[in-house]
Amino acid sequence: MGKQVFLKGPYNFYQALKRLTIDPLVDLNVEKQAIKLPIIVENNPLVVHVIQQGTFEEPRFMIQTEDTVNEAALMAELNRIFHWDKPLEDIYTFFQATELAALFQELRGTPFVCDFTLYGCLMKTIIHQQLNMTFAYELTKRFITTYGFKKKGVWFYPTADRVASLSVAELRELQFSQRKAEYVIDTSKLIAEGNLNLEALKNFSDEEVMDKLVRIRGIGRWTAECFLMFGLGRLDLFPVQDIGIQNGIKKYYQLDKKPEKEKMLEMSSHWKPYRTYASLYLWDYLET
Known part of the structure; x- marks a missing residue:
């Protein structure tokens, strides 16, 4: 299959791919603006x-x-992943009437790119809990390359069935903590047994998805918010518990310390x- 897709600009695919280079398993070429997606x-x-x-x-x-x-x-x-159906000029215009106008001028056209599969997003988010980014991606890499599979040279996350069959000891060998190994396996069992349908969550509101996910052991508000953003592609999430966002606000507003969560909610x-x-x-601003 070959198909061309024409979009309304701006759309900075170069910047989007640069953000993805943090993941060592993503097969991409920033200069050629090309990527091979492992999707379901x-x-x-x-x-x-x-x-x-x-x-x-x-x-x-x-x-x-x-x-x-x-x-x-x-x-x-592909629309879920790249948001091609949402013109970025509309986003840019909206933020020109806010305190973030200068930020959106600097990063105009930077798209929001989701994770490539819903299950992979949820597993990655659980694995990344309370870890520095370098080790978080290393641990995810070990998880995928040990239990996932390759197709045409591109790595896919393991299936929920495969992970549900693992023991905690097997994940501990990859340097998972005891509890994180339990969270990954137990959540995968819910999915494999049909008690958690990630595709069906597309039909629920943000609040309904949040309520369903936080009932699961090992999934708190931050994890649920990240899944809503990077899995389901919801456009109105602002995870105030995220250290990166706290530091981004501190840098942008030139504050002496990170803002209180109540202040972040009021600003947002x-x-x-x-x-x-x-x-x-x-x-992105925090990384510049």
């Missing part, structure tokens, strides 16, 4: 090539896969309904 469409693992062939102001993408696939289902999944109320983009841009 209608329960089938697919390797999909996405290449930016246009410009920042007039983006044009080539979508290629050698796998047989329902094109409509594939495009729906002016950024609805696009607080996810505020979160993303504050993370």
